[in-house]
Amino acid sequence: MTSVAVMQPYVFPYLGYFQLIAAVDHFVAYDDVNFIKRGWINRNRISNRGQDALFTVPVQGGSQNVPIREVITALDDKWLRKFTTQLEHEYKRAPYFAPVRDLVLGIFEEAAGQPVSELAVASMAAVMGYLELPFTRLMSSERFAETASLKRADRLIAITRALDAAQYVNLPGGVALYGTQEFAAQGIDLRFICERSVPYAQFDHPFLPHLSIIDVLMHNTPAAVREMLGQYDLKTAEDMATGGAPHD
Template sequence: MTLAIMQPYFLPYIGYMQLMNAVDTFVLYDDVAFINRGWINRNKLLINGQEYLFTIPLKDASQNKRINEVHLADDPKWRSKLLKTIEQGYRKAPYYGTVMPLTEKIINFTTDSIADLIHFSLVELNQYLGLTTRLVKSSTIYSNTHLKAQERILDICQQENASRYINPIGGTELYDKPTFTQAGIELNFIKTNRVEYPQFSRTEFIPWLSILDALMFNDIAAVRTMLGAYELV
């Protein structure tokens, strides 16, 4: 069984979805410290032909809190504002008619928890793309927050009886292959290849936007092909 562990990101870029697609079980690491100005509650879209950063407003967010302890802002107007921004940016995109209902379902999901909103969004994206990856929130199952860093990752792998662990390429200095091998687990790192597709009439492609961008401009089969555009090292 192949496993990956990542902090929950809202409507993440395609590399995140590639990692999810590459494994049997994907653990949303939601009981670790929240990161201010990270990708948990922010992402990028293509609006008026330019890269646009949106942010979901949070209530008293702090790096002293765990992600699953952080709540959405009390004012719900951010949902309609974000949907309007997406509509303005993508209403002429070829797959707007099928992707926008999915987007509305995700953004209008009733919850006050950023972790729960992201979990729901990823479940919906999985279903839309026909992926079979099992999604698990770390806060609900492992009871090992007393462990840190690599030690905790290994413990989750062992609890799940994983034979392989895949991590983003940025973790090459954080995790030690011999240590994983000694525990009977193969360690690999995923290296995302750049994918491109037409974005309206733009001549210069803007990469690494939210998965919504890829979905708005491509059918499901094309996006699934993009999800395989990576290397394991």
């Protein structure tokens, strides 16, 4: 069954986001919906000696009345030096520090003046390339602009049908927004991807889940991360409501 996911693009998102990318046949970056201030589009969490440490990519015009694709990054040398120091302070002893640092900084060094959506998609593509996994750049503003006037679920259904797919997959937060019946009425199977706990060594600190993929890559081989990407369940809305096991 061909599957689709549509998500706002996040900069170096967490493992569960990459599980979603890997779980579907078509991943669409939802770049023409409004920017979310203090959301995860331009910020994420890494570790600082076993505690959460937030990093935020500076942007211009980051209003919630502006589409994500119109919000421009405001990266400069000062921010890049500070972030580089932050990475080195926390991860210089990590087993895969050098290649992951180079991957991450390479993306940020080219991001000044870009739409934050382009930065986010570039970060996803770079990670998938590092993991030697396929990634196709699909932007909602480019491929599905004609659906922009549709409301929430109607637009996701239209995008799924335009890609000749029969399954739509969302992160768990969508269970409060989308109902099985409205998708089923259009011949689409709605599922939610639920990440299983996949703890890994973070030096000698207690495990912190849901950090940016940067943390995952610093501590694990690409092969180990590819294996982590398969550690999820696809559940129906009913499964989510009752805590039941996923259906095939």
